[in-house]
Amino acid sequence: MxxxxxxxxxxxxxxxxxxxxxxxxxxxxxxxxxxxxxNDYHYETTWLHEASAGTLHHDKVRYEINNVIDRSKVNFVQxxxxxxxxxxxxxxxxxxxxxxxxxxxxxxxxxETFGIKGLKEYAFGITSVNSSRQLREHIEYQFATYNMEEEKDETRLSIVVGGAGFTGIEFLGELTNRIPELCHEYDVDQGKVKITCVEAAPMVLPGFDPELVNYAVSQLQSKGVEFLIGTAIKEATPDGILVAKGDEEPWAIKAGTVVWAAGVxxxxxxxxxxxxxxxxxxxxxxxxxxxxxxxxxxxxxxxxxxxxxxxxxxxxxxxxxxxxxxxxxxxxxxxxxxxxxxxxxxxxxKGTVCSLGEDDAIGVVFGKKITGSKAAFMKKVVDNRALYMIGGAGLVMKKGKLNFF
Amino acid sequence: MxxxxxxxxxxxxxxxxxxxxxxxxxxxxxxxxxxxxxNDYHYETTWLHEASAGTLHHDKVRYEINNVIDRSKVNFVQxxxxxxxxxxxxxxxxxxxxxxxxxxxxxxxxxETFGIKGLKEYAFGITSVNSSRQLREHIEYQFATYNMEEEKDETRLSIVVGGAGFTGIEFLGELTNRIPELCHEYDVDQGKVKITCVEAAPMVLPGFDPELVNYAVSQLQSKGVEFLIGTAIKEATPDGILVAKGDEEPWAIKAGTVVWAAGVxxxxxxxxxxxxxxxxxxxxxxxxxxxxxxxxxxxxxxxxxxxxxxxxxxxxxxxxxxxxxxxxxxxxxxxxxxxxxxxxxxxxxKGTVCSLGEDDAIGVVFGKKITGSKAAFMKKVVDNRALYMIGGAGLVMKKGKLNFF
CATH class of the missing domain: 3.50.50.100 (FAD/NAD(P)-binding domain)
Structure with missing residues (x-):
């Protein structure tokens, strides 16, 4: 048979x-x-914001498929x-x-680029290992180039994140942690770095508890993020983006890096x-x-x-x-x-936790609202759980986030 | 008085x-x-080829001026x-x-660009900490981008080094050691990487002993470098360079990275x-x-x-x-x-040693020709001597190349 x-x-x-x-x-x-x-590897899509910011190496967010499948039963075709x-x-x-x-x-x-002109050509994505390490290297190259130019171009140090949903917010959390390291690495004055989050919807993290959203926004603002909410990206250009609120005349935000983190x-x-x-x-x-x-x-x-x-x-x-x-x-x-x-x-x-960087997060777990290091702890539990479900304790030991404290 | x-x-x-x-x-x-x-730091110009290839971090090739001057006697003005x-x-x-x-x-x-068109705009240099880390990041970005594009553009993996003098050869030595690491880091097939050294003069390392030069050339060739000797760069473009032998019609070498290492x-x-x-x-x-x-x-x-x-x-x-x-x-x-x-x-x-990477070199020291690991050892002695002369044993301990074996 x-x-x-x-x-x-x-x-x-x-x-x-x-x-x-x-x-x-x-x-x-x-x-x-x-x-x-x-690819011959699986990657943790929910960890890509870290690889993109450069706070976690991309090899830490992937593992070989052959390591988790039973090759006597599964035929893997790359x-x-x-x-x-x-x-x-x-x-x-x-x-x-x-x-x-x-x-x-x-x-x-x-x-999903919603047909916005220039996004495919000029914006970076947080969608795969390939795109994340490209984004990471692009940002590094901008910082490395800044001191090379006689006429200092501060827009090289300007990063726009399109989208204040889950991916956008988690990326901003990592990015704000990474910026001081980049400034140290490339002898750049941190005061010259500009991070802007542009969101077309009237709110940050739609669907999340408003109290937790306020916490997240004020934490990111204190780390230097400027939020433009209810503001749509009209076009991405080689120099940055054009934005507008409603029907008003679009205006330009110059930026050396544009990240599109809105819409799947x-x-x-x-x-x-x-x-x-x-x-x-x-x-x-x-x-x-x-x-x-x-x-x-x-x-x-x-x-x-x-x-x-x-x-x-x-x-x-x-x-x-x-x-x-x-x-x-x-x-x-x-x-x-x-x-x-x-x-x-x-x-x-089972609840949702949104990371704000290594040591901060917001979330609702078992119906309870949590913030700060407690939420950051839970985020690691969530991340490790995904590894456990696919590859068991062995994979958690190998690839898990075990730096709990 | x-x-x-x-x-x-x-x-x-x-x-x-x-x-x-x-x-x-x-x-x-x-x-x-x-x-x-x-700058508030001194850098080892003769080590910049390492920082440029990415085999040594740029912070290892510099130290603070205030650490080696006697501030009661010297007034340092940045x-x-x-x-x-x-x-x-x-x-x-x-x-x-x-x-x-x-x-x-x-x-x-x-x-010295000898008035060659486009070199200032499109070629990278090995002349300072700023230029070296920019070059390193540029190469990394090319490798990071390669797998992101649907139409794979192999010229991103093509690196042209203009100049087969001291800096050019030493950079090639480091670069050929770095390429396997970059290929591993960005999942790139090493067979697709192309390294070309273009030199207008009829010889490599003019002034060096011909036997040693032959050794250097064959070592670098075995690591994948193609030499175009007696061939002049006529122009650098956004896509690479135009070269010609003598009065012949110029032809193009496509390259994502052009390094100008000829002429001071x-x-x-x-x-x-x-x-x-x-x-x-x-x-x-x-x-x-x-x-x-x-x-x-x-x-x-x-x-x-x-x-x-x-x-x-x-x-x-x-x-x-x-x-x-x-x-x-x-x-x-x-x-x-x-x-x-x-x-x-x-x-x-006191002699001259030209590095071919971490574990290989050629040189004439105390009138004797040396190659291989012996020469690589002497290169480290030379590098440490420069530190010793300026900052004594303390600086050698802090910044020296002490990985002799």
């Missing part, structure tokens, strides 16, 4: 957790498991997905193709492959399958699930992707074993 | 050695000593020289001016101040004073002394600058004490 073929696309939080759970749930004789990923031919049940890769009986699309999200959309492969989607996100069934395609699961940033309490989609987070991965593994096992009923997804919110 | 005022411009090898010798030779009541330097008014016996600084009775001009050299000229302050000079270098008297200006000494890269043996000027080196500094201190002491006869300069060639 031919074994069913399970193909998992993407080794982010959702895809990798699906894989490691499946390899435990399923015997070698029950199915073939194939994991496809562009390749890039080009398109999913869902009607032919196969995936076109750059260097080949792979057929499937069950498919898990866990390809992650992409930055689903993966463009989703639309390219003909799935019905909103900004690349597919509204999946409660069992996480795509309506009309009983053999295709979509999880993580390219899936869309409505939070019934507020009748709005859940934001894409690592927490939800991992919970989806666990459920998907169980549901695929059930399908293989012809179990009539699949489980349905219910998000179990 | 008014004390004479000795002003020393520049805290490089020559100026700083003049200062530390003078502070020993002269009592506080005999003269005022003023040292003027742009300022930049604008012009020397030799007829009024004063020096115009950016933030003020200073009068002198005796002046030591030890301002160092400047890169005297400081432009020399000409600006009306001294008669050849490429910024003044042919000084045997006592190191400027003809016609009995109160002005010029030493180091802006001085010119003929090597009678070959009837050509000595090349500007740290060794000669330091020997000039020692003599200048004694001659100034003699002038203050009205000694009728000044000493004349005689270069005492």
């Amino acid at each position: 031919r074994k069913p073929k399970i193909v998992i696309l993407g080794a982010g939080y959702g895809g990798l957790l699906t894989t490691v759970r499946l390899q435990k749930l399923i015997g070698v004789n029950e199915a073939d498991i194939i994991l496809v990923n562009k 390749d890039t997905v080009v398109e999913i031919k869902k009607d032919e049940k196969k995936v076109i890769l750059e260097k080949g193709e792979v057929e499937y009986d069950y498919l898990v699309i866990a390809l992650g999200g992409e930055p 959309r689903g993966n463009s492969i989703i639309e390219k492959s003909g799935f019905e989607a909103m900004r690349g996100r597919v509204k999946v069934q409660p069992d996480l399958r795509v309506p009309g395609f009983d053999d295709v699961f979509i999880i993580g940033d390219s899936s869309l699930i409505i939070n019934e309490e507020i009748n709005r989609p859940y934001p894409p987070t690592a927490q939800i992707a991992m919970q989806q991965g666990e459920l998907t593994a169980r549901n695929i096992a059930a399908l293989i074993r012809n179990t009539p009923q699949l489980e349905t997804f219910k998000f179990d919110n | 008014r004390k004479p005022k000795i002003v020393i411009l520049g805290a490089g090898y020559g100026g700083l050695l003049t200062t530390v010798r003078l502070q020993k030779l002269i009592g506080v009541n005999e003269a005022d000593i003023i040292l003027v330097n742009k 300022d930049t020289v604008v012009e020397i008014k030799k007829d009024e016996k004063k020096v115009i600084l950016e933030k003020g001016e200073v009068e002198y009775d005796y002046l030591v001009i030890a301002l160092g050299g400047e890169p 000229r005297g400081n432009s302050i020399i000409e600006k101040s009306g001294f008669e000079a050849m490429r910024g270098r003044v042919k000084v008297q045997p006592d190191l004073r400027v003809p016609g200006f009995d109160d002005v000494f010029i030493i180091g890269d802006s001085s010119l002394i003929i090597n009678e043996e070959i009837n050509r000027p000595y090349p500007p080196t740290a060794q000669i600058a330091m020997q000039q500094g020692e003599l200048t201190a004694r001659n100034i002491a003699a002038l203050i004490r009205n000694t009728p006869q000044l000493e004349t300069f005689k270069f005492d060639n």
Whole structure:
């Protein structure tokens, strides 16, 4: 009898957790498991703000996929997905193709630039190991160049962060810690450094408790961040950005570094492959399958699930992707074993912690508001938990944030 | 009685050695000593190729001037020289001016670009702490960017070094050691990196023993360097350089990094101040004073002394600058004490060692040719000697290259 073929696309939080759970749930004789990923490593997307600011080396935010999968059960293919031919049940890769009986699309999200002119060309992103180390090196190069020029150009020391959501705020927390080090390294007067956060929405960290948001804003302001809230980036240019409030005339902020940390959309492969989607996100069934395609699961940033309490989609987070991965593994096992009923997804919110740097954070954990070093401690617990779920205690010892005090 | 005022411009090898010798030779009541330097630190110019390649941190190649001068005897002024008014016996600084009775001009050299178009705009230099760390960061940024681009641009991994003299060869030695680290750091296939050395002269390391030169060239070739000898850079562009042999049609070498390591000229302050000079270098008297200006000494890269043996000027080196500094201190002491006869300069060639990286070098020491680890050892001795002469054993312990084995 031919074994069913399970193909998992993407080794982010959702895809990798699906894989490691499946390899435990399923015997070698029950199915073939194939994991496809562009890189031979997994990276902690939620730690990239640290690698981008330069407060944590990028090798600390990634680990080899081969170290966490059971190679006797999982066939890892390093390749890039080009398109999913869902009607032919196969995936076109750059260097080949792979057929499937069950498919898990866990390809992650992409930055949403809302069509703002110049962002793709001139703004840096916090989206991958590649983009983070490029951003880190770009900032270093600006500082290294400052003292080389006879006419000192202070805009080299000006950094604009577009977006006061989770990623933007966490990056600002690390960046403000990194700036004194950069000033020391390159003999730059810290008073000349300018950090501006521009947010089109009328608030910082939408959805977060207002008291905690106030704490975060005043902490970052005291470390030199200027907030321009309710202000939209109209255009990114080689010299900085143009911004405006409402319909007023746009004005320029000169900056040597523009970081775009606002907005995530689903993966463009989703639309390219003909799935019905909103900004690349597919509204999946409660069992996480795509309506009309009983053999295709979509999880993580390219899936869309409505939070019934507020009748709005859940934001894409690592927490939800991992919970989806666990459920998907169980549901695929059930399908293989012809179990009539699949489980349905219910998000179990364990709380959220937003880092403000190594030793500060805000969060709501088990329904309680926390700030400062207590919250920073909890952030490390959250970070280590993601490692634990995928690679167990061994991975936590190897890659975990164990500098608790 | 008014004390004479000795002003020393520049805290490089020559100026700083003049200062530390003078502070020993002269009592506080005999003269005022003023040292003027742009930075509050001295840097080892002969180690900059390491800081530029990124094999040694730039803080290891510099130390604070205040740590080696006797502040009860020397008044250190951190300022930049604008012009020397030799007829009024004063020096115009950016933030003020200073009068002198005796002046030591030890301002160092400047890169000589021979009017080659685009070099000033597009080429990086190995001339100061500022330029070295900018070059290091530029190379890192090129490597960090390579994997970010969908269309991989291999010219980002192409580095051109203009000049196969001392600085060019020493930089190539460090760079070829650094490349494997950079490839590992940024997940780049080392086979894609291209290093080219372009030299207009018909030979590598002119003046060096041909057997040693052959050794150096073959070592660097085996580490991936391609040599284009007798080939002139005609122009530097944003994309690389144009080169040609003789009168042939120029052709392009695409490169993300162009380093100009050929040619040193005297400081432009020399000409600006009306001294008669050849490429910024003044042919000084045997006592190191400027003809016609009995109160002005010029030493180091802006001085010119003929090597009678070959009837050509000595090349500007740290060794000669330091020997000039020692003599200048004694001659100034003699002038203050009205000694009728000044000493004349005689270069005492202690040998030359050219590094090919951490563990390899070529050299002639005490008249004997050496290569490999023995020469690399001697290079460290030479490097430590410069520290010893200025700051004694304490400075060697603090900043010396003590990793001998």
